[in-house]
Amino acid sequence: MEKFIGKSVKRREDARFLKGAGKYTDDIKLPKMTQAAFVRSPYAHAKILSVDTSEAENAEGVVAVFTAQDGCGEYGVPCGWQVDFKNGETMREPQHPLLAKDKIRHLGEAVAIVIAESLELARDAAELVEVDYEELPAVTDPKKAMEDGAPLVHEQWADNAAFDWCIGNDRAEVETALASAYHVTELEYRNQRLAPNAMEPRSYIADYDVNADKWTLYTSTQNPHLIRLLLCAFALGIPEHKVRVVSYDVGGGFGSKIYHYTEEALLTWASKEIGRPIKWTSDRSEAFLTDAHGRDHVVHSRMGFDKEGKIVAHLTDEYCGLGAYLSTFAPAVPTYLHGTLFQGVYTTPLIHLNVTAPFTHTVAVDAYRGAGRPEATYLLERIISKGAQEMNMDPTEIRLKNFIPPFDGVEQPGYQTQVALQYDSGNYHAVLKRGLEMLGYEDFRKEQKEAREKGRLLGVGFSTYIEGCGIAPSAVVGALGARAGLYEVGQVRVQPTGKVSVYTGAHSHGQGHETVFAQFVADKLGIPMDDVEIEHGDTEQVAFGMGTYGSRSLAVGGSAIVKSIEKILEKGAKIAAHKLEAAEGDLEYAEGKWTVKGTDKSVSFGDVSLTAYVPHDYPEGLEPGLDFSSFYDPSNFTYPFGTHIAVVEVDPDTGKVDLKRFVACDDVGNVMNPMIVDGQIQGGVAQGVGQALLEEVVYDEGGQMITGSYMDYAMPRADDLPMIESDRTVTPCPHNPLGVKGAGEAGAIGSTPAVVNAVVDALAHLGVSDLQMPLTPQRVWKAMQN
């Protein structure tokens, strides 16, 4: 029987994607379906003085116009994570209304929904809604939001803080260690705000069936069951068993489609009001204004070293913007997904992170590919490189001096950090060593020296990262404020003919689950991959699930499927033993059949499956059928790691950065499909390079977005990138049955600081020691002039 684990099996889903035959939400057309358009605020902060919908209501083809006055969703959309203030005060949690009532708190906030017979008519009518605003001063920068006299986002509180938080060792102890350190490196910067830019914009269809008194919500989400829960139990207060959430093909999410958005709830509510289905698909302009953004940290950090370059202490203060309302996972991102990675891959004995998280007059900030971990990695990898630069050390030498020694989590215990987590397994020396080989480090330094003499500016930058994936042990996250468990569900249904349907609560929006999950299911059952089908994305088909984010699908969702396979084989063995008239203990399962050890007597998986459903001659007391569902709650996070190396050349005339090489040696544990892992790394690296060199959401002082289209928001393109040279080491995860760690975010986490470190290295001899992202030609050129 052909084995599939570890092979670059081509993606099953690509045939339909490449032919334009995917089934995205916007492709779905229901009978009697209407189309919605939103009236959105042109101001970041304003009083709504009046809303006049009369002209719109009478416009051609208009079915209904709703405003906040119509009583839609009085609860608003909820936040799924609670982080209280350090002094015990409860997190400030404003209601997030489905439509703004009295006050606008961010640009693009919806004031009214116009529902019409066609999209064109809805758009035309939306322009007829007259809203009278009184514009108010806005604050969009998280640090400025905490200054005295800053405009308040929510007037019921004295200042803009939603919460503050800290983690690690006692601050005074860390301060003392810094004061006596041989050298202290300081870094101040902004980890800039990014727009997620999924290729498919958000799209929803809500369909209320008046006869059945049931709702169906088709939605471009990463987690259909979670949306159903939040929609039913919180936003609308409607019965969960009467709501079906369907999410077939989804064109990318990068985090932005985890959250429960106001439009989902509002369409669901309005569909019952009008008794017809309603579709809304965001256009790109709306996506820039209303998809939750990422990052937005203002950082001040100090790291102390001893004479040899060993880190003795690390202290950081951050202002992390949350936007106007708390998005689903927003409070977790700058805290538990961020501060818990401050150990990095280093033995730093004293660490303290202090976070102030204010509201700002902007769209919400939430998880974006990496979610808190790229921000942590950027900080650590920049400050350690800056430390090396200041202490005249080689950036690889300082890393090697500070690495946590190798541990496999089996023979050697996991590594207990100063910031709550225990790493599962790691070998940080090995990935750096391999990365340096791939690069040809010594040769590069020679080339750099020669180039510099000719006036060319070459640089190399390193990043040795770790991330926490496989989110997450429910008890742990519960103790940290999560309002959900983060287990996963996997059902394996063996059909009477021995064909296998697998139902997973994970959700593929580009990852390739249909292929990868089928690979290991086929191997574990010893059957052809063609006999396995993976189903996801429909709450009426899949029992339950928590969806896909945090590089969790294989580590958590895959493990749930493995548990069900084990149950299938256990029950199958009972049936096989009966058929073979042998004791269960005398059987072994391999190559899709149970064999009596040491004999040629065997029975196939297909035979046993048929018997399970046609139980004429059957073990006594055993239930018919071969169908198991399992919940898997991981015992720990997983900790992928790696080394990323960038080589750049800077144009001395213009400051333009040319990324010449990118070397990635990652360790994501066991690899199911190398091609897909390579693709994930490449895509992640492209996004990380995008942050380093190109991307930034810019709001002006008044809260207007000046990067609201691709004319001004620079995305990385193929010709901005070199071919990515990638390799792997394999340190299996010791605590999940597949030994996998997750690969979805690694590229975006590791790459950004490598690129910035490389540019700083290229300019170091000109006295440049830091640069603000994105490294636009203008910024780089100006740094060179000073």
Place this chain on the structure above:
Amino acid sequence: MIPSKFNYIKATSVNEAVSLLDEHGFDAKILSGGHSLIPAMKLRLNRPEVVIDIGGIPGMDVITEEGDAVVIGANCTHQQILNSEIIYKNVNILKQTAATIGDVQVRNKGTIGGSLAHADPSADYPATVLACDATIIVEGKNGSRTIAATDFFLGIFTTALEDDEIITAVRFPKIAHGNYHKFYQSASRFAVVGVAVVFDGSGVKVGVTGVADTPYRATKVEEAYNGDSSAAEHAVDGVAVMSDHFADEAYRSHLAKVFVKRGLEA
């Protein structure tokens, strides 16, 4: 991204297009390749009541050699210009310019006439038509006339075209030595700075786009030119330099000098 309602009329001749333009006046817009107009309409920044499509008018998409000149129909796409043997041999600087515009999809639809009429201050062609001393051939209700490139661009999105006039062709003198250099805006890939340099005997003609709200001839550079690139220092003399999120006045001025220098040295 849905435009307001509009009427669409497909013109079959230049005369018909001109008379439609005359009839509808300010309410009408001319559609050629649509790569400036349609995005503006989708964002409802532009709401013409009538769109007059000149895209299919016979004879307007032809490139011909006429004695010392090359005449390019206004409906020629950027890709057509890029692929044209006539242009490669006679006005290679224009081929270089077209190669920097957008991507293949844009170049397959966008036209030289449309781009010039739109007069985006960061568009590429203006630098080249200025440096080449090209002439813009236009037709209106009072017949045809030609406008020198140096008289054509009046300001941001503003040209010397009358309300009833459309561009029918652009006439380039044959250029033996010239080059176009561009610094791309990283998001839009329009020109932060675009510089066209044409060597003409012992002199030089320099067209600059992206730097000011109107593309210009860098006459101070031309006057100071004495065979080397030192004259590049004068690239923005007397020019009100634009400033935006990607390039402020100081950086843009510096880039203009760098790219004029590159052009003079090429």
